[in-house]
Amino acid sequence: MIYGTDYHMHTVYSDGKYEPEAYIEAALRLGLKELGFSDHLNPLGGDTGWCMDHKRLPDYAGHILRLKREHKDRLAVRLGLEIDYLPGAEKKTEEIISSFPFDYIIGSVHYMGDETVDLGPEFYIGKDIDQIYENYFNLVCEAASTGFFDIMGHPDLVRIHRFHPEADISLLYSMMASSFAIHEVAFELNTNGRNKPLHDFYPDRQYLQLFAQQGVPVCVNSDAHFPERVGQYFGEAYELLRKAGYREMAVFAGRERFMIPL
């Protein structure tokens, strides 16, 4: 039996729909061993409608830490955050990640300049898709190099609206795998892409073996915004990882990484 973990949850503290307790119930029903919360946070703040207000961070951390104590005998609850990687916001990012006893930090690129790549297809229309891919992958590699993040979130989110590049992008995936390996960050196989226009996981399954060959640690995350999506499609995700050559997955506690068998 696999030691099940799911480290990517969004609750009412950001754009999730339920209180953290509801996700814990779902995790217990599924028999997961660890459940991690990772509400969205933009280091520069501002009211984006989908990120946590910085003023709520102490309440969020306090809430999750209380649940961690309450459930310690049956479920390992983990305190995380999903932070936007924004070039120029390094100081603020550092301040935030050192302000609470996080178990891990997910680093995600949602923004290219002032625009988000995931909220709608408009971002892509009339643009050079090859260039967007190249710039996006460069940003994710840059994020990995900062040392702020333990897990790179949905590393090829730019696929979400199915605008396909014409160039051979296998080199971009090789570059990404090398960058994650060099900077010793893990990435997530994010199953939530299946619920998006993409209808598949991130990153692209055909390149998973590049990450395996480079020994990049991986975890499987649902990016759940509802309790019903906790652990969604995990059987298929584990299978894909095994086929790609993975025999271990990463788990996190106190920002330290440990490996468990897959």
Ligand SMILES: [Zn+2]
């Ligand atoms: Zn995200």
Ligand SMILES: [Zn+2]
């Ligand atoms: Zn997320």
